[in-house]
Amino acid sequence: MRSDANIAGPMTDPVPGPRTESAGEDVSRETLPPMDDTPIGRAAQLAVEALGRAGEGLPRPEQTRIMVVANQKGGVGKTTTTVNLAASLALHGARVLVIDLDPQGNASTALGIDHHADVPSIYDVLVDSRPLSEVVQPVLDVEGLFCAPATIDLAGAEIELVSMVARESRLQRAIQAYEQPLDYILIDCPPSLGLLSVNALVAGAEVLIPIQCEYYALEGLGQLLKNVDLVRGHLNQTLHVSTILLTMYDGRTRLASQVAEEVRTHFGKEVLRTSIPRSVRISEAPSYGQTVITYDPGSSGALSYIEAAREIAFRGVAVHYEPQQHGRVGHQNNQHSMAEELQ
Numbered sequence: 001m002r003s004d005a006n007i008a009g010p011m012t013d014p015v016p017g018p019r020t021e022s023a024g025e026d027v028s029r030e031t032l033p034p035m036d037d038t039p040i041g042r043a044a045q046l047a048v049e050a051l052g053r054a055g056e057g058l059p060r061p062e063q064t065r066i067m068v069v070a071n072q073k074g075g076v077g078k079t080t081t082t083v084n085l086a087a088s089l090a091l092h093g094a095r096v097l098v099i100d101l102d103p104q105g106n107a108s109t110a111l112g113i114d115h116h117a118d119v120p121s122i123y124d125v126l127v128d129s130r131p132l133s134e135v136v137q138p139v140l141d142v143e144g145l146f147c148a149p150a151t152i153d154l155a156g157a158e159i160e161l162v163s164m165v166a167r168e169s170r171l172q173r174a175i176q177a178y179e180q181p182l183d184y185i186l187i188d189c190p191p192s193l194g195l196l197s198v199n200a201l202v203a204g205a206e207v208l209i210p211i212q213c214e215y216y217a218l219e220g221l222g223q224l225l226k227n228v229d230l231v232r233g234h235l236n237q238t239l240h241v242s243t244i245l246l247t248m249y250d251g252r253t254r255l256a257s258q259v260a261e262e263v264r265t266h267f268g269k270e271v272l273r274t275s276i277p278r279s280v281r282i283s284e285a286p287s288y289g290q291t292v293i294t295y296d297p298g299s300s301g302a303l304s305y306i307e308a309a310r311e312i313a314f315r316g317v318a319v320h321y322e323p324q325q326h327g328r329v330g331h332q333n334n335q336h337s338m339a340e341e342l343q
C-alpha cells in the first residue's frame with residue numbers, strides 16, 4: 001500500500017467560476033488578460049489561483065486508479081477528457097498513464113506522442129504480448145505523464161483478438177505486469193463496444209462516461225451500462241460507473257441545461273459538479289500536439305478540466321472515508337484500508 005496517501009492541501013470548495021451549469025457566460029471566454037476588477041480580470045485571478053494550487057498537490061490514491069473513459073457515441077469528448085484530466089492530475093504531482101485504445105490515435109496526437117505505423121504501440125501489447133513498459137513514452141510537456149500510443153494497426157486488432165486466448169483480458173494482464181508506480185491509468189476507448197472496449201472494461205475498476213450536452217445525449221447509454229453490468233457479472237466484479245462528466249456545455253442554450261438536469265436526475269452523485277464548457281481553445285490544442293492545460297492554462301476549458309480533476313482526486317479519498325455513501329465506488333482492498341483507518 002502507498003504510504004503517501006494523504007491530503008496534500010486543505011480540501012477547499014472548488015473555486016466558483018467556469019465550472020457549473022449556471023456559469024453559462026463562460027462559454028466563449030478564452031485567454032485572459034492581466035487582473036483587474038472586471039469579470040475577465042476576476043477570471044484571470046481564478047486561473048492564477050487554480051494553477052497556483054497545482055503546487056499543493058492533490059490526494060493520491062492508495063492504489064492505482066484505473067479509469068475507463070467510454071461512451072460508444074462518437075465525438076462526445078472521450079479523448080479530450082482523457083488527455084486533459086490526465087494532464088491536470090499530472091500537473092498536481094500524480095503519475096499518470098494514458099492508454100490510447102482507439103485506432104484513430106487521437107489521444108496520442110493530443111499528447112504530442114509519435115504514433116506512426118512503426119512505433120511500438122498498444123497493438124503490440126494486445127496482439128503480440130509485448131510488455132507495456134516497451135511501448136510507454138513520456139509526454140514531453142508534462143512531468144509525470146506517460147502515454148501508450150495507438151497506431152493504425154489497432155484497427156485490425158478487434159478482429160485479430162477474436163481467436164486469441166484470454167482475448168478479453170489481455171490489457172488487464174499487461175497492466176498487472178507493468179511495474180512502474182502509477183497513481184492513475186486513463187484508458188481512452190474507441191466509439192464502439194467491441195473487444196477493445198471490453199479489454200478496457202476488464203482492466204479497469206472505474207468507468208468515466210463523458211456526456212455531451214446535446215440532444216440524444218443519453219441515447220445508447222443503456223447499451224454501455226448493460227455492457228458494464230455484463231463485464232461486472234462475468235469478468236471483473238470491481239467494475240462500476242464512478243464518474244459522469246458533462247462536456248461541451250453551452251450555457252447560452254436551454255437545451256444544455258435541460259440535458260444537464262436530466263443527466264443529474266438520472267445518475268445523481270456520479271455526475272461531477274464541474275462541467276466542461278464548449279471552448280475553442282480546447283478544440284485547438286490537439287493540433288499543436290498539446291492538451292489545453294499546457295496550450296492555454298488560463299482558458300475556461302483548462303480551468304474546468306483542472307477542477308474536474310480535483311473533484312475526481314478528492315472523490316477517491318472520500319470513498320476511503322465515507323464507505324456508506326459511496327459504497328459502490330472504490331478499490332478492491334478498500335475494506336482492508338478502512339478497517340485499518342478505524343483501528
Ligand SMILES: Nc1ncnc2c1ncn2[C@@H]1O[C@H](COP(=O)(O)OP(=O)(O)OP(=O)(O)O)[C@@H](O)[C@H]1O
Pocket residue numbers: 073074075076077078079080081102104106189190191247248249276277278279280282283284286301
Ligand atoms: N469542450 C469542448 N469544446 C469545444 N470542442 C470540443 C470540446 N470537447 C471536445 N471538443 C472537440 O470535439 C471533437 C470531438 O471530441 P473528442 O475527439 O474528444 O471526442 P471523442 O468522444 O473522443 O470522439 P471519438 O468517438 O471519435 O473518439 C474534437 O474535435 C474536439 O476537439
Ligand SMILES: [Mg+2]
Pocket residue numbers: 078079080102106188189190
Ligand atoms: Mg476519441
